Amino acid sequence: MERLIKKYSKKLVEHGLCNEGSPLIGGLEVELIWNKKDPSRKILEKVINSLNITSILFAEPAEPYFSILNYLSFKANELTIHPKDCETRTFLHDIPVSLKFEANSIIKILKNRKSVIIPKHGIITIGTISPEQTFIVYSSVCFALFVKFFDDYYYSITSNNINEQQKTIFNQTIDYYKNFISKIKKVSSTNNISLKKEDEVIKSIIKTGKLTVDCLMVDSFFGNISYKLKKSIYISQTGSSLDELIGCIDKCPINQSSCAAITASSEFSAHKDIYLNTKNKAILHGHPKFCVIMSLLCRKNNCKFKGQCHIKCPEKRYAKDIPIVSGEVGTGIFGLYRTLPPAIKNKRGVIVYGHGLFIADKYSLENTFNNLIDIETMCLNLYLEKVKENNAI
Secondary structure (H helix, E strand, O other): OHHHHHHHHHHHHHOOOEOOOOOEEEEEOOOEEEOOOOOOHHHHHHHHHHOOOOEEEEEOEOOOHHHHHHHHHHHOEOOEEOOOOHHHHHHHOOEEEOOOOOHHHHHHHHOOOOEEEEOOOEEEEEEOOOHHHHHHHHHHHHHHHHHHHHHHHHHHHHOOOOOHHHHHHHHHHHHHHHHHHHOOOOOOOOOOOOOOOHHHHHHHHHHHHHHHHHOOOOOOOOOEEEEEEOOEEEEEEOOOOOOOOOOOEEEEEOOOOOOHHHOEOOOHHHHHHHHHHOOOOEEEEEOOHHHHHHHHOOOOOOOOOOOOHHHHOOOOEEEOOEEEEOOEOOOOOOEHHHHHHHHHOOOOEEEEOOOEEEEEEOOOHHHHHHHHHHHHHHHHHHHHHHHHHOOOO
């Protein structure tokens, strides 16, 4: 338990979610173990003793997340924030707010949710099995708040309903993100040379997965990656972290002659159909923030599919050359395995509404990573163009 607590405390800082020394994590084994002394432990111990959980995390997020958290939590209707991204829909449902850092209020909320925001204090998340769960939820909350702020900002400017606090947070966060993404270095690529050996494929998947996480193009345990070699697909396992793929890559025959795909990514079907219907050999799926934000922007009023955009949007939408399609994770009737493969033909990538970006390449995973950065930068600039059109900068 102590090793896991240290691991995820360190990851929160490495992922830019918390400042050094901020995370307070407790884990219940034979006894309750904490990573540091802190006066907040008295309240958190009451929480963990009142719920059927084994771990708890409390931390003030790093900027720009902390300013965004405080702004959205004070604006929240009925003390609940309702982001529209896929991670929230499938994982968080919504993000509740407690105006007091007080045990009874926190316990009441966490009986039904995995997280709670306390304005001017931070985020509390819980896990029933491992401290890893607290990290995953914390990361998802920060991602969802970031996306929601910029989604809301766009609609505020189109309705001429912007306030000075929004503008300040917007400008500070945009400066931060521009500086951040400008420093990401592309990787040298094999260009038009495909991989030929299994060990080369596995090494490339591990390297590209870690690079995608290190550059913050995917959060917590989301995203997936694969490569087609001969008649098999090598793909990250479901629930695996892209920066920890050693031993977590499944070899899945395309003809499904083995059951390896049972533990493969939940989006294996989409990967397989892309390989079957295109000449691509490499696929990378991440959650770049402004790709997700751009997918949410739509000014069509009175749409009969409003609120069902992620599964039923009938519009042909693009971010320049990149199609934006609807689709849910998995193989259901509205699964993205139905919408993604036909859309990605002859395209360098496709954005799935509220979900993230899929990149496909005929040769290498290095090319998919470089395109991921290019498309995220393009979406950031497209968003700023839309804001500028409304004279908000």
